[in-house]
Amino acid sequence: MGLPPGRVLDSGMSTAIRVEHLSKRFGAHDAVCDISFHVEQGEIVGLLGPNGAGKTTTIQMLLGLIEPTAGRIEVLGYDLARQRTAVLQQVNFSSAYVSLPPRLTVWENLDVFARLYGVPRHRERIAELLAEFEIAHLRDRPVGTLSSGQMARVSLCKALLNRPRVLFLDEPTASLDPDAALRARERFKAIRARDGLAILYTSHNMAEIEAVCDRVIFIHRGRILAEGSPLEVTRQILGAAVDEPDLEEVFIQVARAGEAIPTTAGARPER
Amino acid sequence: MSWRRVYAIILRYSYGIRHDAARLFDLFFWPIVDLLVWGFLTVYLNDIGFNPGGLGLSWLIGGIIFWTLLYRSSQDVAVQLLEDIWARNFLNLFASPLRLSEFITGMVLVAGVKVLITLVTLAVLALWLYHYQLLALGLALVPYLAVLLVFGWGMGLVVSALIIRFGSRVQVFAWGAAFLIQPISAVFYPVAVLPPLVQPLAWLNPATYVFEGMRQVVLHGVFRWDQWLLAQALALGVLALSIWLFAWLFNDARVRGMLTRLD
Numbered sequence: 420m421g422l423p424p425g426r427v428l429d430s431g432m433s434t435a436i437r438v439e440h441l442s443k444r445f446g447a448h449d450a451v452c453d454i455s456f457h458v459e460q461g462e463i464v465g466l467l468g469p470n471g472a473g474k475t476t477t478i479q480m481l482l483g484l485i486e487p488t489a490g491r492i493e494v495l496g497y498d499l500a501r502q503r504t505a506v507l508q509q510v511n512f513s514s515a516y517v518s519l520p521p522r523l524t525v526w527e528n529l530d531v532f533a534r535l536y537g538v539p540r541h542r543e544r545i546a547e548l549l550a551e552f553e554i555a556h557l558r559d560r561p562v563g564t565l566s567s568g569q570m571a572r573v574s575l576c577k578a579l580l581n582r583p584r585v586l587f588l589d590e591p592t593a594s595l596d597p598d599a600a601l602r603a604r605e606r607f608k609a610i611r612a613r614d615g616l617a618i619l620y621t622s623h624n625m626a627e628i629e630a631v632c633d634r635v636i637f638i639h640r641g642r643i644l645a646e647g648s649p650l651e652v653t654r655q656i657l658g659a660a661v662d663e664p665d666l667e668e669v670f671i672q673v674a675r676a677g678e679a680i681p682t683t684a685g686a687r688p689e690r
Numbered sequence: 691m692s693w694r695r696v697y698a699i700i701l702r703y704s705y706g707i708r709h710d711a712a713r714l715f716d717l718f719f720w721p722i723v724d725l726l727v728w729g730f731l732t733v734y735l736n737d738i739g740f741n742p743g744g745l746g747l748s749w750l751i752g753g754i755i756f757w758t759l760l761y762r763s764s765q766d767v768a769v770q771l772l773e774d775i776w777a778r779n780f781l782n783l784f785a786s787p788l789r790l791s792e793f794i795t796g797m798v799l800v801a802g803v804k805v806l807i808t809l810v811t812l813a814v815l816a817l818w819l820y821h822y823q824l825l826a827l828g829l830a831l832v833p834y835l836a837v838l839l840v841f842g843w844g845m846g847l848v849v850s851a852l853i854i855r856f857g858s859r860v861q862v863f864a865w866g867a868a869f870l871i872q873p874i875s876a877v878f879y880p881v882a883v884l885p886p887l888v889q890p891l892a893w894l895n896p897a898t899y900v901f902e903g904m905r906q907v908v909l910h911g912v913f914r915w916d917q918w919l920l921a922q923a924l925a926l927g928v929l930a931l932s933i934w935l936f937a938w939l940f941n942d943a944r945v946r947g948m949l950t951r952l953d
Contacts, residue, residue, distance in 0.1 A: 535695050
């Protein structure tokens with residue numbers, strides 16, 4: 420049964436994403452195996468893990484692009500399986516691996532998506548975002564003629580068009596230079612502070628995750644290995660004596676040690 | 691169904707036509723080349739006095755115009771889908787509130803308008819170059835067009851469904867699917883010339899009724915409503931089946947995780 424939209428938890432924060440016992444099996448391969456987690460409204464949560472860990476599959480299930488084998492996804496109190504349109508109306512995403520039609524201009528692309536999301540006064544909204552991302556001068560340029568950094572900013576404009584309450588960012592700064600990436604991170608935090616949206620964030624840049632995320636969920640071979648603040652996750656994997664978050668070291672150890680990696684509190688039981 | 695989202699899809703593909711020379715070639719260039727080839731063949735056959743069955747030769751021009759409408763209708767639907775796969779935009783669309791029914795409706799409406807643009811272009815050129823009057827078919831023109839349009843959409847959606855299932859390695863069918871049925875469509879010759887075993891197959895093809903019917907209108911001035919109704923029913927059946935197939939393979943792709951790996 421779906422919860423009423425915008426359900427408020429005891430903590431006083433409303434739950435933006437609630438995932439319960441989510442699994443995805445492709446043939447004999449368990450891409451995601453019985454994971455459960457939640458993201459609160461106003462929280463930025465990093466979804467980490469080596470290549471093939473199940474991050475992208477998880478995000479794509481949260482976007483309704485892949486059908487889970489088992490489990491339940493609730494976004495803003497709506498059951499994704501039964502209320503897909505209501506969920507996607509309030510959600511958006513940006514991925515380094517998804518593009519916009521290259522021959523359409525920046526404006527045309529955003530115009531199409533603004534209408535798909537039913538953005539009120541969409542012309543003003545597009546102009547506002549183009550100004551915010553400092554690409555107003557590119558509005559009549561075909562997207563295919565832009566640099567990868569400019570394209571990433573257009574993709575972020577698309578992701579914010581509908582003032583989403585939940586945002587999925589799949590390696591959003593992968594094609595940005597360090598300065599542009601830093602400004603993008605500052606922008607994400609500013610938008611979160613202003614709009615209170617929940618962000619689920621993946622990146623292979625561990626320093627970026629430490630800088631942006633309130634909480635981290637570390638996935639390995641489809642299972643949650645550790646969960647908590649960057650420091651808590653570091654301690655769960657590297658040992659309690661650690662006093663600084665070091666997700667890069669965590670990442671390297673997990674990638675090299677595979678399932679033999681020791682885990683402490685927050686680790687999920689193997690099935 | 692949200693017509694606002696249907697309109698967004700219409701806009702998406704309309705903007706695409708404006709900027710893409712390849713789509714303009716599909717819209718005008720190739721149909722005009724076909725018309726010129728068959729038009730001059732008609733002129734030549736007329737000059738040497740070739741007039742089979744007293745039918746005249748103008749039906750060759752009518753045949754190529756109608757055939758162009760059929761294959762363009764099919765091709766447009768499938769190529770539009772491919773455009774979003776090539777552009778890696780497919781996930782953007784389906785991670786939005788867009789429903790499959792809205793996507794399909796938008797795709798076929800744009801394909802329909804493009805086909806009508808091609809039709810008007812070819813009709814004007816045929817009149818100017820060969821004095822062929824498409825409008826001489828009178829009111830029969832509209833129901834025949836409806837059959838070809840609906841049947842073309844159906845074929846395009848079958849190809850689109852296969853692309854969703856097998857990826858762009860089957861994209862060649864986007865351009866070629868209609869030509870697979872051309873031999874049994876009676877475009878340039880009557881069904882009677884086909885081997886007897888193949889003839890029943892030809893009569894399962896809605897396009898056959900249009901081309902045979904067109905010759906009947908030219909020869910006898912008779913429009914067979916019963917034949918048209920059968921053709922339209924067959925075309926609508928193909929369209930309904932193709933929508934079901936598309937929806938089924940789309941959902942299957944979501945289950946198998948293939949939707950996110952289309953390229």
